Amino acid sequence: MFGYYVHLALAFRMPNKQSEEGEQLVEVHPPHSPIHSVKEFMLHLLAITIGLLIALGLEAGVEWIHHRHLVREARENIAQEIRDNQKNLAKELAVLPQEESQLEGLISVVGDLEHGRASKPDKMVWSVTRLSDSSWNTAFSTGAVAHMDYDEVRRYSQLYALQQMFNSTMDHYLESRRDMYAFLTRMQLPDKLPESEWESGKRVIAGEAVTGQFLLEISNTLQDRYSKFPSEAK
Numbered sequence: 350m351f352g353y354y355v356h357l358a359l360a361f362r363m364p365n366k367q368s369e370e371g372e373q374l375v376e377v378h379p380p381h382s383p384i385h386s387v388k389e390f391m392l393h394l395l396a397i398t399i400g401l402l403i404a405l406g407l408e409a410g411v412e413w414i415h416h417r418h419l420v421r422e423a424r425e426n427i428a429q430e431i432r433d434n435q436k437n438l439a440k441e442l443a444v445l446p447q448e449e450s451q452l453e454g455l456i457s458v459v460g461d462l463e464h465g466r467a468s469k470p471d472k473m474v475w476s477v478t479r480l481s482d483s484s485w486n487t488a489f490s491t492g493a494v495a496h497m498d499y500d501e502v503r504r505y506s507q508l509y510a511l512q513q514m515f516n517s518t519m520d521h522y523l524e525s526r527r528d529m530y531a532f533l534t535r536m537q538l539p540d541k542l543p544e545s546e547w548e549s550g551k552r553v554i555a556g557e558a559v560t561g562q563f564l565l566e567i568s569n570t571l572q573d574r575y576s577k578f579p580s581e582a583k
Contacts, residue, residue, distance in 0.1 A: 423493035426484040427505065434480045434512065435575040438568055441478040445565045448475060452558040455533075456551065462536060463547045470533070475526065478519065480512040480571075508574055515567045522564055525557040 451473045461468035488494050494502055532550035
């Protein structure tokens with residue numbers, strides 16, 4: 350008798366008809382022989398009910414396994430992305446103090462040239478770092494985030510929000526650098542620059558230095574979050 354219920358349940362889970370919209374439909378077949386009593390009717394009704402319950406249970410089990418696999422894969426990808434970002438950020442942290450020194454030296458050189466003193470800027474070396482968020486975005490698009498715990502999602506959201514702040518600040522850092530190099534190019538032209546342009550150029554360089562300091566603060570905060578994240582995620 351139980352085998353009959355399972356067979357019926359599997360029939361429910363494997364429909365062979367489609368609606369006009371293309372959706373799968375569940376077929377429930379009537380009895381193959383006439384029903385002669387209330388008892389037979391109740392038995393057929395019970396068989397159908399049990400079959401439907403088994404089918405729903407199997408479907409729920411399959412969905413649960415799928416969601417677990419989806420979340421596990423998302424966690425692994427996010428963990429690897431965080432490790433990669435941590436390594437890239439460590440490289441940026443190593444060069445930011447050097448970039449700050451370069452900007453301080455450049456401000457001094459600009460001051461000398463503005464007042465006619467011979468001076469030449471040193472060759473400057475810069476680093477550009479972008480922190481990835483593709484695995485986190487993929488977890489959203491696949492629906493994996495919806496099956497994670499609230500606290501876990503909150504930790505990920507806070508971390509990636511801080512990474513976004515880093516990336517936005519890095520973008521501003523690069524834009525200011527473009528303006529700074531435009532000024533340095535004009536400064537080397539034969540014609541003497543007006544005083545207003547000297548002041549504007551010095552503001553650009555000073556702004557670049559301030560942005561670099563802010564980037565350093567964000568980087569240190571991120572590194573602290575990265576170091577704590579594995580233990581928090583356990």
